[in-house]
Amino acid sequence: MKEFIKRSLFLGIGLVAASREQVEKIVDDMVKKGEISSTESKELLNDLISKGEDEQKRLSNMVKDQIREVLDDLNIATKEDINKLEKRLETLEKGSLSGQE
16 A cells, blocks of 8 residues: 555656646747747746646645545554554553652
């Protein structure tokens, strides 16, 4: 499952990189055809890239939420759950040792 998640994230990153190249090519073509100026192309490119990055973050958060939900459904302990248990065990051990003195 971990490998599947990695591959999915890398696929998403690859699509974002490919999309950026495609956006740059389309904007460059628009400049060559005289549809927009060089200044407008920079603004358009920055705007489109910014929106793409925002969408990538949104997608990443959505994937994380789905993973958390699956882990919860499968009753699999998260790193946070394990850390809480370790701290609790540590506290109990300290209490037990101080009672022996």
